[in-house]
Amino acid sequence: AQTVTQSQPEMSVQEAETVTLSCTYDTSESDYYLFWYKQPPSRQMILVIRQEAYKQQNATENRFSVNFQKAAKSFSLKISDSQLGDAAMYFCAYRSAKTGNQFYFGTGTSLTVIP
């Protein structure tokens, strides 16, 4: 099974600053999808951003962007102009494009935003 590693259990960032959350994964496949989900205190899992492995261009969604390094199997999330509402658990996830639709989640990074 694929493994997804988030090496930062906790991170903090000053409001309006930029923070980067790291994620690495292990796979022998070439075609897959990567995701970042946010889980605020309400516990609702919210899709933040999604990347298709065959695309070289890094995905962006407003203040959220990724640095996708396929050779290094790295998929970090950058949050610019951090806001108080960004405080949450962030989970990185992997999905094969070919061998089923199961997600493999990392252990999560708890992000604190300091006013």
Add this chain to the structure above:
Amino acid sequence: GAVVSQHPSRVICKSGTSVKIECRSLDFQATTMFWYRQFPKQSLMLMATSNEGSKATYEQGVEKDKFLINHASLTLSTLTVTSAHPEDSSFYICSANSASGGWTDTQYFGPGTRLTVL
């Protein structure tokens, strides 16, 4: 689009009773639905995968007779915790893959159900 609801959001029950949790895709058809369990400050643990009209596939270590899953339609899956015990207390989350609308490779999550067994 791609909204998933769960009901109830919170349930408290006595030990030995059964509890049913519903998961609905509101604006899309879900070919596959997933059930997760999440312990405090931990990641999501996949319990089972269900496809409409067929039996669910359970992950290793998950008792299929205890956690009954029914996926009767393309918009509804239910998880029944039978003869619940305090150790079953947890946060249960469902998600769905969209067959149409949204990205078909993406899982859309329900808001979760907090189960407390006394």
